[in-house]
Amino acid sequence: MRGLLRPDEGDPVISINENGQSPVVLVCEHAGRVIPQALGNMGLSPEDLTRHIAWDIGAEVVARRLSETLDAPLLLQRYSRLAYDCNRPPESLDAMPVKSEATRVPGNENLTPDARLARIRDIYRPFHDAVSELLDRRASQNITSLIVTMHSFTPVYRGIRRHLDLGVLHDRDTRLADLVLGLAGRMKDIVVRRNEPYGPQDGVCHTLNLHGGTRGIHHVMLEIRNDLIDQEAGQAQWAARLASVLEQAVSIIFPSTIVRTRLST
Secondary structure, three states, X not given: OOOOOOOOOOXXXXXXXXXXXXXXXXXXXXXXXXXXXXXXXXXXXXXXXXOOOOOOOOHHHHHHHHHHHHOOOEEEEOEOOOOOOOOOOOOOHHHOOOEEOOEEOHHHOOOOHHXXXXXXXXXXXXXXXXXXXXXXXXXXXXXXXXXXXXXXEOOEEOOEEOOOOXXXXXXXXXXXXXXXXXXXXXXXXXXXXXXXXXXXXXXXXXXXXXXXXXXXXXXXXXXXEHHHOOOXXXXXXXXXXXXXXXXXXXXXXXXXXXXXXXXXX
């Protein structure tokens, strides 16, 4: 079977600061909006490929800033969620959606089993293998880890305005989410809510459960409203806010761990 990605195309995984010593391991499944060459434009307009349906606007920059501030490793997904949504398992219909919000995705219609398998093999597996390998390597070096996945959401979805700034998402394990909700809730003029605008019932906790739940380590998914982080000033502001929250959370979960960040030096 032919592969999806050509030899001159980039690896699906971008690894940043892989030897970072923070307990925080950052993951950004919807960082990029690159469409593999073999898929053309997937039947979509250039405008569609810059919208939230193709990627999580601003999430990569905030994640990179957090990585630098916290000295945390970060794994980014290069390819668009339209080619494969790495926060969905292969059996999920949403992994290769035929419709995103109200937009038809012709390039995902009537996919053959081989076409689906090529995307799973070339995008999904390498990404999640990289997350597993990073966590396993840190465990072998006795480095404590917790997982934070970084996302953004559109302010208006299917015509309905979403009245929150930050969503803190979790499935069965609420430990880190509870802490983040309490700490972020102290910030002024910010609306923070649990399991909004999505929750486990929407199938959005795949990465958390696959890597955090199976290992029994703390994990949380953070969703920032994307109009708050679509410009540099907002990206810097939210990275600083979340770095402070995560630094405090780490000090509570691991009181014997010394966390050296740009905030505390």
